[in-house]
Amino acid sequence: MGTRVAPVSGWGRYPVQSCELERPERYADLRPFDGGLIVRGQGRSYGDAALNEDGRVLLTERVNRLLDLDAEQGILRAEAGVTLAEILGVIVPKGWFLPVTPGTKFVSLGGCVAADVHGKNHHRDGSFCDHILGLEMILADGRRLPCSPAENAALFWATVGGMGLTGIIGEVTLKLIPIQNGYMKVHHRAAGNLEQLFQLLEDPAMDDRYTVAWLDSLATGQHLGRGIAMFGHHAASEDLPAGLDNSPKPGRSRAIPFDFPAIALNPASIGAFNAWYYAREGKKREPFLCGYDPYFYPLDAIGNWNRMYGKRGFVQYQCVIPGATAFDGIKALLGKLADSRRASFLAVLKRFGAQGKGLLSFPMAGYTLALDLPIRDTGLFELLDELDQIVLKCGGRIYLAKDARLSAESFRAMYPRYGEWLKIKNVVDPKNVFSSSLSRRLGVDGDMA
Ligand SMILES: Cc1cc2nc3c(=O)[nH]c(=O)nc-3n(C[C@H](O)[C@H](O)[C@H](O)COP(=O)(O)OP(=O)(O)OC[C@H]3O[C@@H](n4cnc5c(N)ncnc54)[C@H](O)[C@@H]3O)c2cc1C
Known part of the structure; x- marks a missing residue:
């Protein structure tokens, strides 16, 4: 089967690495390669999880029946x-x-x-x-x-x-x-600071099947952590007004035709957007109907929105902090970010339920915070190392699907079931055929016999 070498990145467009791409056409052609490989689906992980620098990457896009x-x-x-x-x-x-x-x-x-x-x-x-x-x-x-x-x-x-x-x-x-149909029933509540936001997200009377909060990452002082809590569930038939079609029309997708200059998203432009968004969304106290597509996938309406962050790309920093330390930990992270004047265009807070049984799964009971940060200079990586220390101190971890820069040492401390996972990896893949840029950066390969 033919291969071609090309520069590839994840959704954050950092890092960009040269990989040898192989694209099987049929299920029967999916097979490992002794020289080592990693599989790539749609490349929507942000960092280097689906990259294999100077090595083979197996694309599954055609194996999609x-x-x-x-x-x-x-x-x-x-x-x-x-x-x-x-x-x-x-x-x-x-x-x-x-x-x-x-x-x-x-x-x-x-x-x-x-x-x-x-x-x-x-x-x-x-x-x-x-x-x-x-x-x-x-x-x-x-x-x-x-x-x-x-x-x-x-x-x-x-x-x-x-x-x-x-x-x-x-x-x-x-x-x-x-x-029962393709609509969601949604309502919003504005919170003036982080404490109010946590109260809303913890309130059983407010809770809904889908719960998430948008945060103004630039708010400081008494407004630190202000945001909008958003609650929703799938609408029942009786929620729809008479005559409304069961399936909402999918929205039109718009594309970003070129890389924005890195300066386009700066604290002033993000601050103006945040103030407008906070005022607009905070007013939606009454339940309203929304198609599932704009509800779950608002960013999909803008093709290649990752180009907004400029040519050097961006990092999505997503961590989870256990419930007991979540409020103080998130407050410390937001405070450090606000002090750095590195605004995050997107800042999202979600509550997680109990940890699952996946040995390297990310979620644990507590709160997860996601921040999109453009790469303008290496100072960003120093800041993120400092954020890691806060997350570690709180007993939390970083999401590998979003990561491009975590150290091997922090990874081990954050994923305590790594040892159990490695025993199984050694049995099913003793020669370490499945290896990625992420696994080598995190030192996973270093342990193989
Ligand atoms: C706008 C946006 C929003 C997102 N929101 C969320 C969110 O809310 N929650 C969340 O959890 N994640 C979220 N993500 C992350 C995304 O869901 C994950 O990174 C997911 O893994 C991407 O799937 P992919 O097909 O693009 O995988 P890729 O990026 O191609 O690969 C990701 C990992 O999966 C492995 N992989 C892919 N296919 C296979 C296969 N067939 N066999 C073995 N390994 C495979 C790759 O080796 C790699 O390690 C978001 C990403 C974007 C861009």
């Missing part, structure tokens, strides 16, 4: 290269929805398994792995092996959240959730 949909039971079986967008196009008209979805639909099913992605409903429904009925894995020795929580379970729990390092995820069988 929907194999079976049991429309009675809501069970889907598909090849791992299929995107969530393609799946939604088929299941929503039949009254089903994804049990967990990240903030973009342009990701592959395999990428969702490998990162064990979470959505706005983690506090209620857990992460992606909690809804997987089974996987077919293609291992380093070429064997095709089923795994699930009940069968070859050790491989399953090492694979969900395992960032593609245990083998090729070939097929996925997923349990869907029923919906």
Whole structure:
């Protein structure tokens, strides 16, 4: 099969590395390569998880068939290269929805398994792995092996959240959730500071299936952590006014045609946007209807929005902090960020439910904060190292699917089940065939026998 060498990056456009790309056309062509490889779905991880500098990257975009949909039971079986967008196009008209979805639909099913992605409903429904009925894995020795929580379970729990390092995820069988239409019922509440925001997110009377908060990352002093808490659930038939079609029309996608100059997103422009957004969204106290697409995937409406951050790219810093230390930890992180005058255009806070069984899965009970930070100089990396120290002190961790710069030492401290994971990796991939730029940076490969 032919390969070509090209510069590749993740969604953050940092780092950019030369990789040898192979694109199998059929499921039967998915096989490991003795010289080492990593699988790449849609490349929506932000950093170097789907990169393999000067090595092989296996693209799954053509291995994307929907194999079976049991429309009675809501069970889907598909090849791992299929995107969530393609799946939604088929299941929503039949009254089903994804049990967990990240903030973009342009990701592959395999990428969702490998990162064990979470959505706005983690506090209620857990992460992606909690809804997987089974996987077919293609291992380093070429064997095709089923795994699930009940069968070859050790491989399953090492694979969900395992960032593609245990083998090729070939097929996925997923349990869907029923919906009555394509609309969401949503309401917002403004919070004047972080304390009020936490109160809203903790309030059982406010809680909903999907809960998330937008933060003004530039607010300081008594307004530090001000934001909008957003609550929503799938609308029932009786929520829709008479005459409204069950399926909202998908919005038109607009593209960013060129790289913005890095200066375009500066504290002044972001501050002006934040003030406008806070005032506008905070007014939406009454429940309103919203199509599922703009609700779950607002950024998908702007193609290549990552170009807004300029040619040098950006880092998404996403951490989780356990419940007991979450308020103080998030306050310290936001304070340090505000002091640095490095504004984050996007700042999102979510509550997480209990930690799952994935050995390298990111979520743990507490709060997760995500910040998008443009790379203008190396000072950013020094700041992020300082943020890591706060996260570590609070007992939290960084999300590998977003990461491009965490140290091996911090990774070990943040992922205490790494040792258990490594034992399974050594059994299923003793020659370390599955290796990425991320795994080498985090020292995962350094331990192999
Ligand atoms: C706008 C935006 C919003 C996002 N929101 C969220 C969110 O709310 N929650 C969340 O959890 N994540 C979120 N993400 C991150 C994203 O969901 C994950 O990074 C996901 O893994 C991307 O899927 P992908 O197909 O692009 O995978 P890639 O980026 O191509 O790969 C990611 C990892 O999965 C592995 N992988 C992919 N396919 C396979 C396969 N078939 N077999 C083995 N390994 C494989 C790769 O080796 C790599 O380690 C967001 C990303 C963006 C750009």
